[in-house]
Amino acid sequence: xSKLKLKPCPFCGTPxxxxxxxxxxxxxxxxxxxxxDCGAQMWETTPELAARAWNRRADPPVLECRVCGCKHxxxxxxxGLPVIECVDCNRSWGRDG
Ligand SMILES: [Zn+2]
Ligand SMILES: [Zn+2]
Numbered sequence: 001x002s003k004l005k006l007k008p009c010p011f012c013g014t015p016x017x018x019x020x021x022x023x024x025x026x027x028x029x030x031x032x033x034x035x036x037d038c039g040a041q042m043w044e045t046t047p048e049l050a051a052r053a054w055n056r057r058a059d060p061p062v063l064e065c066r067v068c069g070c071k072h073x074x075x076x077x078x079x080g081l082p083v084i085e086c087v088d089c090n091r092s093w094g095r096d097g
Contacts (some may be wrong), residue, residue: 004047004048004052004055006031006051006054007058008058009035009058011040012033012035012038012040014034016034017033017054018031018032019031019032019050019051029046030042031051042054042057063075065089065091066091066093067089068086068089068091070088072087073085073087081094
């Protein structure tokens with residue numbers, strides 16, 4: 001069994017997804033969300049790959065500052081539109097430019 005810690009479900013946020021192989025499938029490993037309404041599932045050939053794919057999905061994409069290239073950016077809403085702001089150089093821009 002994998003020792004990798006699994007993040008909450010990337011779709012509904014339910015913590016502690018189930019990790020285990022399906023006995024009807026000979027090769028592969030699945031991670032399944034506990035929430036029956038969500039039922040998100042991820043398949044990979046090994047538990048490690050499944051856990052990595054699950055956690056990668058759970059992580060929001062890393063944003064980079066357009067000006068200085070750092071990753072110290074934060075996203076907030078201004079008048080209903082997402083604005084990205086760099087903490088290092090204090091520049092900000094909208095998500096679409
Ligand atoms: Zn879920
Ligand atoms: Zn910057």
